[in-house]
Amino acid sequence: MTPADVFDPLRPRLLRIAYRMLGIVAEAEDVVQEAYLRWHQTDREAVRDAEAVLVRTVTRLCLDVLKSARVRREEYVGTWLPEPIIETVEGDDLTLTLMMALERLSPLERAAFLLHDVFGMDFEQVAKALDRAPAACRQLASRARAHVREARPRFPVTEAKGHELARAFHAASQSGDMQALQTLLAQDAVLYADGGGKARAIPNPVYGQEKLLRFFQGVWRAPAVSSAQLVHEGTIDGLPAYVTVDAEGVLQTTAFGIEDGRIVAIYVMRNPDKLKGIRHRVVGESP
Incomplete structure (x- = not known):
């Protein structure tokens, strides 16, 4: 052998x-x-x-x-x-x-x-x-x-509900519907974004529903972001998630921690070095 x-x-x-x-x-x-x-x-x-x-x-x-x-x-x-x-x-x-x-x-x-x-x-x-x-x-x-x-979430949601919330978040963030986003986000929600210094991303986490709404309102005004194309919906590391490509060709994954029917954490990956596998699988480009 x-x-x-x-x-x-x-x-x-x-x-x-x-x-x-x-x-x-x-x-x-x-x-x-x-x-x-x-x-x-x-x-x-x-x-x-x-x-x-x-x-x-x-x-x-x-x-x-x-x-x-x-x-x-x-x-x-x-x-x-x-x-x-x-x-x-x-x-x-x-x-x-x-x-x-x-x-x-x-x-x-x-x-x-x-x-x-x-x-x-x-x-x-x-x-x-x-x-x-x-x-x-x-x-x-x-x-x-x-x-x-x-x-661990104290009040987890079903997989189907998680994906429903992810789709609702994507729709609201694309349309700039701040009221819809407010209903989706928990009061103590937090956003983490990893650009690795190679793609635009916030350097520090954003904490709290109010600050997140202001952040997304500002982000939505950027044409490259508001016109981002959805290329995949599914599960990333066990969380409901989706993959988008913006008008500048930047690939991004967005995954959601959900508890008691609301989004408590958003994990955004924009670092191209960490997206080679996703790009190959979803977009079809070689890693």
Whole structure:
């Protein structure tokens, strides 16, 4: 049996773990490819559980990447958001909102939570992956779980209702109907936008319904924005969302955190480096 015969069936799972850890598809792919190269160099005859070994390798590589990523994100222009992906990952409920909550955790806390709570590994396995005692991993996951619990919507809506609200928001924002937008937005709604210094985007989050309405009123006056074409509706990282292309050719994803029938968070991605996969899938252009 060749190294690829063992590795390839596990590649999708390893990519999901790496993406959830890093939030960037290209970085996740690089990590998994490095794990594949290391698998070639491993004494595979001595390996009893190939998946456990490979998950451990990917996790440790991700932790190394996160150490340098912290420095890069401190230097990042504006708000950093995870790279959007259209697929619902492995049927888990770790939405973009919850991934943002994980961003506030230490790399070890994030890894312990993801491996145990999302990918179903027991704490003995997590301990081997993180090179920590099982009790320490339980504590790491528990702290992470508390953050995630706070970020989960208390009164979630159905998937159908979520997409209905996303469509209503798009229609209202395109027509400049501020009254309709007001009915859609919660009082404490917040807007995050990631342009990465490469596309126009607000540098800091906008908090509160009143400030958001003023913001959208100003944005609507820009012809490139008000004439943006809808090219996709669906789910991005577990949230109702849509993709638009404005008159200047700028691609944008807009995803919505919804609670109790109102929009509580809007996540806008305009950074072209993080939209290559979406552009390829939705517009048909090569990444």
